[in-house]
Amino acid sequence: MKKTEKKREHQADVPFWENTPLSRMTRKQWESLCDGCGLCCMEKLEDADTGVIYVTSVACRYLDLESCRCRIYENRTYINDVCVELMPGSVEHYHWLPETCAYRRILAGKPLPSWHPLICGSAKQMKKAGATASDRAISGESIHPDDLYRFIDYEVPSK
Template sequence: MRDRFWERHRLCDLSREEWEALCDGCGKCCLNKLEDADTGKVHLTRVACRLFDGDSCRCMDYPNRTRHVPECVVLTPRTVGRHAYWLPETCAYKRLHEGNDLPGWHPLLTGDPASVHVAGVSAQGWTVPETEVDEEDWEEMLVEEPT
């Protein structure tokens, strides 16, 4: 049986390795979002961060990402509550913070890092780099979150 550390410990008590392991690799947190000023609802776009690799759904320079993208949010156990509203509905950090379990396709449950892509819930293969789309055109790039 796999170690289900997320069930035994609170998010704030996880080691750095455990915290990082919760990321399912969907890449949806790296997509630019638009927030409705009236409702506060966050809308997902196909427009990906300039460091996002659309094939692997990973950051091309994760350790140094804030140097290249100062607005990149560094999610930690202390900040997840403040940022949960814009995280994808399938995000393990958001789900666990809200008291839910991991989805059945999560790599920690399947043992397969590609299970997020096989399940069709990642951003793999359908994004466009932010360097190719003017910000005023992002509204035309809205998508429904794959769940």
Template sequence: MKKTEKKRECEAGAPFWESTPLSGMSRKQWESLCDGCGLCCMEKLEDADTGAVYVTSVACQYLDLESCRCRIYENRTYINDVCVELTPASISKYRWLPETCAYRRVLAGKPLPSWHPLLCGSAKKMKKAGATACDRAISGESIHPDDLHRFIDYEVPPE
């Protein structure tokens, strides 16, 4: 067997996230890679002078805190003009994405967290591990944007 044939054979048995680059994933693969933690849906503030990003405990008003899913997902970028749309090209610019983010990990060649739904079959272990924002977030429905600074959870220093 030629070396290239053997390599293809090994890749065929590997999970798609280990054998397919982010840019080559189908929409279904891309969407399933998201663990649904909701951390990208937390409101953020950025210091224009320093570049520091402050992640708050306030969730986007469209994030359902019970299911940890967007209520307007298919139309989110049209309805909410500040919604973050993660794409293979944009992942690296969002340095505030958590270390556990599957997109970030796959891009860096790291394995998925042991609790990831693709490995476990459900989000139960993720919730048990405390890796979801929805258990500790508050809805942005009643929070004025000028008050977000009161809810700063952590800082992501500038690069």
């Protein structure tokens, strides 16, 4: 067997996220990396003076807390003007993404968590591990934006 054939055979055995840079992924591959935890949909506050970002325990009002899926996903950036659409070339700018985020982990050269749906085949292990917004968030539907500071959960470590 030729060296290039061996390399191609080995690449076929390796999951796409281990040998495809984020910038080269198909839309289907990119979307499948999202584990659906909903943690990126937590409302955030930024201190205008210091630039420090605080993550609250309040989920975006469009996040279904049971399924951890956006109810307006296809139109989210048109309907919700503060929604951030994660794109392959912009992930490095979003240091507020959770440490468990597949996009962030791949960018840092880290493996996906053992509970990630692409690893274990379903979202059950992720929910069992407590890695979703389901158990820790409250809906933003009834929270006034001026009251978000009351729900600060943690400060995002600086880059």
